[in-house]
Amino acid sequence: MLRTGVLVSGGGTNLQAILDAIDNGTVTNTEIAVVISNNPGAYALERARKHGIPAECLSPKNFPSREAFNDALVEKVDSYGLDLIVLAGFLVKIPEKMIAKYRNRIINIHPSLIPSFCGVGYYGLKVHEAALERGVKITGATVHFVDEGMDSGPILLQKAVEVKPGDTPETLQRRVMEEAEWKLLPAAIDMIANHRLDGDKQEGGTGK
Ligand code: GRF
Numbered sequence: 001m002l003r004t005g006v007l008v009s010g011g012g013t014n015l016q017a018i019l020d021a022i023d024n025g026t027v028t029n030t031e032i033a034v035v036i037s038n039n040p041g042a043y044a045l046e047r048a049r050k051h052g053i054p055a056e057c058l059s060p061k062n063f064p065s066r067e068a069f070n071d072a073l074v075e076k077v078d079s080y081g082l083d084l085i086v087l088a089g090f091l092v093k094i095p096e097k098m099i100a101k102y103r104n105r106i107i108n109i110h111p112s113l114i115p116s117f118c119g120v121g122y123y124g125l126k127v128h129e130a131a132l133e134r135g136v137k138i139t140g141a142t143v144h145f146v147d148e149g150m151d152s153g154p155i156l157l158q159k160a161v162e163v164k165p166g167d168t169p170e171t172l173q174r175r176v177m178e179e180a181e182w183k184l185l186p187a188a189i190d191m192i193a194n195h196r197l198d199g200d201k202q203e204g205g206t207g208k
Contacts, residue, residue, distance in 0.1 A: 002030045002193040005082040007090040008037050012044025013177060014088035014109060014185050019051055021186035029193040034080045036073075038092045054080075060092070070095035077102075084192055087146065088185065091123065099148055106146040107192075109185045111176050113158055114142040118151035128169040128176070137163050139172065141180035143188040156188050156197070 006015050015035060021027040035048035036056045048055040058076060063069040074095060077085060087094070087108040094106065110118055110127075117130045117139070131139045140160040147153035159180040163172060191197055 002083045002189070003033045003081060004030055004084045004086060004189065004193075005034045005036060005077060005080055006032060006044075006048075006086045006088050007092075008035060008042055008044035008088050009039050009091040010042055010044060010089050012042065012047045012088070014181055015044050016047055017182035018086070018088070018186050018189060019047070019053075021190070027186045027190040027193065030189055033082060036076060038090070044088075070097070074098045074101070084189065086185065086189065094146055096148060099146060103147075104145055104154075107143055107156065107185075107188055108146050108151070108153075109181055110142045110144065110151050111139075111173065111181060112142065113138070113140040113160065114144060114151055114155060118142075120150050122151070125169045125173060128172040131163065132167060132169060132172060139163055139176060141176055141184050143184050156191070157184050159184050 006018065008015055018027065019032065022030055022032065032053050034054045034056060035044060036058065037045050038059055040057045040059060045055040045057060056076060058069065058073055060066065060069040063072060074097060077098065083105065085102055085106040087106065099106065112118055112127050112131060117127045122130065138160050140158060142155055143157045144151065144155045145153040161176050161179045
């Protein structure tokens, strides 16, 4: 069983996709041991509680410094003895000591085809605004390992999504989630849980 922790900041639709995939057997050999949010109002915490999963909140606002928050976050993560940490819309910079400690055991979902529209400043709707502004016809999502850079770690899976005439950032964001993110993140977890790190063999994988 892959003991997995999911870190969230918002609505948690990606978390929901993971929970559903475990429940319906699409993802196997995986247990969600904890959901941690930096935002007490995150609906993702509610989704975790409804599922009987420990839901923890650590807000930077409740700590005297960023360093104190970072230490508490690492301590919290450590206390659950996790094999894998999944960033599912987590809007906090991961402390370097956590990256070093959990190298190749932290994955992130990014709503574009990296290396397009990624890095500093590209998060949430901004990614889709930039894609529309550039006029790309294809966008998508990427699951990658987290390293010290911004969206710069090794890529695990990618899936392309068509941009349609008349798309707004909101409609594009929704299509990228439905067609790519909600499939890709569970697929990546299943690959890791079952020791198959060859994305080309996965449904929802590289698109082959
Ligand atoms: C997703 O678009 C994810 O790619 C981005 O933040 C969003 C999270 O949505 N980083 P949700 O909280 O999973 O609904």
